[in-house]
């Protein structure tokens with residue numbers, strides 16, 4: 001496979017830098033500083049030390065025996081839910097916050113959907129003594145309220161966004177609008193492999209720690225590589241992280257799972273790679289859910305972190321070249337998987353991660369007898385308000 | 394030097410007739426009109442324009458309808474007046490066929506103003522699938538490096554859109570010394586007008602813009618006039634503005 005992105009930030013025909021001219025010099029500065037940062041042994045040592053002693057890496061791979069017996073599928077979980085703050089999002093936030101300091105920025109901003117990336121960014125700001133503001137759609141402020149409180153405790157300003165659908169896409173709009181005005185002192189920590197180049201690449205690289213660990217760990221506990229690696233896809237960062245090193249391993253099937261929502265009708269799901277078509281939004285050319293006119297379509301998912309009409313450009317590329325496949329998992333299937341993991345393994349997963357398991361559970365015949373590695377991207381404490389509403393407690 | 398001043402209206406907003414009337418009236422004073430095509434996620438726009446876009450979308454405004462209105466505007470104004478479309482990359486991407494059509498060429502639209510297509514990416518719409526004859530207007534900003542300013546200025550034909558400040562539409566104008574130096578560089582390296590936009594909302598800011606640039610662009614304040622005071626308020630405001638500018 002070709003190395004992507006190319007020097008202009010394209011993954012095949014996808015990607016690019018579709019942002020206001022005001023931000024172009026900042027993107028260039030980030031690109032150049034990132035290049036220095038990853039070749040600076042001191043900076044890398046600092047990041048690795050934080051990942052180990054602060055974030056709690058490496059995270060284990062756990063063989064979920066009870067669930068495996070029940071499904072007749074060997075289920076292995078990469079436990080990103082055990083990372084400090086409760087999700088893979090900290091892997092990226094730590095890397096980018098250090099990069100921001102490296103560039104001399106004093107203020108961090110971020111968008112958040114589920115609130116996990118917001119909490120991760122707020123955590124880094126507290127740790128590194130930086131000012132921080134997180135933009136969050138009003139709908140998400142309500143349905144992920146525990147994370148809003150955590151961000152506030154950590155000293156971050158949480159700004160609810162009332163425009164559009166009041167969800168993740170609108171939070172990204174608001175963060176970009178802030179950044180155009182504050183770019184001189186502010187770094188925008190994008191939380192997924194989306195946005196303009198070099199963000200999709202940087203976020204993927206910071207998240208690839210997941211598969212750097214997983215490849216040898218899996219060999220050690222299972223004696224061979226998995227048949228399939230499965231991850232949920234919102235913007236696509238936890239999937240990009242666990243796919244990265246497995247893309248170099250022959251014979252491992254990579255499966256991204258999008259939010260199938262209530263149905264496959266327009267507006268009822270967030271499955272852009274399944275039902276969308278290419279277009280340009282939030283800085284890159286990628287698959288999106290859009291109207292004939294080219295406006296973003298309303299989307300839905302029970303999970304705030306997957307409720308987004310676009311996807312990182314690398315996933316569009318992987319789909320088109322056939323290096324990964326993208327499936328869906330409905331709200332119902334995700335909630336079933338959520339409950340199953342609680343009851344049978346004593347693990348309360350994030351609703352996002354529940355989509356990866358939900359897809360496998362709903363198609364257990366297809367995966368029968370296979371070794372399946374699922375990225376358990378986060379834990380589900382944040383989801384209590386939704387769970388109370390959906391399942392009643 | 395002759396001035397090149399422009400104004401922005403959201404296409405068919407607040408309704409078709411008001412838009413056409415405001416466009417025709419405005420072009421009695423201004424040299425060019427930027428017609429906004431609403432997009433659901435306008436990352437470069439402040440509240441006033443973003444809300445206008447949302448309302449327009451909610452009432453079913455689309456490119457086809459706006460082009461009909463531009464035809465009506467063309468019939469009423471002098472052919473020297475220029476018309477540009479202002480929208481986001483995905484709207485352009487979804488309407489490439491329309492923008493290449495003979496019908497469209499008859500409207501004599503001079504160029505596209507696309508805030509999420511920086512000059513590094515304009516190859517996406519030029520090169521092979523050129524929207525022939527349609528120039529993508531170059532933006533320069535207080536952040537643009539001098540080398541880029543020189544290169545971009547040399548390539549532009551219609552005008553250069555210099556953004557007065559770091560930020561989105563609807564803010565206030567702040568011209569710092571660095572920015573003024575960049576504007577001077579753009580002017581000395583280009584043969585087309587350098588026009589200042591963002592934050593110009595009254596005769597004072599327009600005068601300041603004209604001290605440094607070849608023209609100014611007004612947007613947000615005109616949308617607000619239409620919202621608050623209707624066509625009469627719009628006309629009164631533009632008449633007075635150009636009265637004061639002399």
Ligand SMILES: Cc1ncc(COP(=O)(O)O)c(C=O)c1O
Pocket residue numbers: 087088089113114115116117191192193232233234235236237238239304305306350352353377378379
């Ligand atoms: C736990 C968890 N998993 C997955 C996601 C989806 O994002 P991505 O596709 O970037 O991994 C989120 C986003 O908020 C999340 O919090």
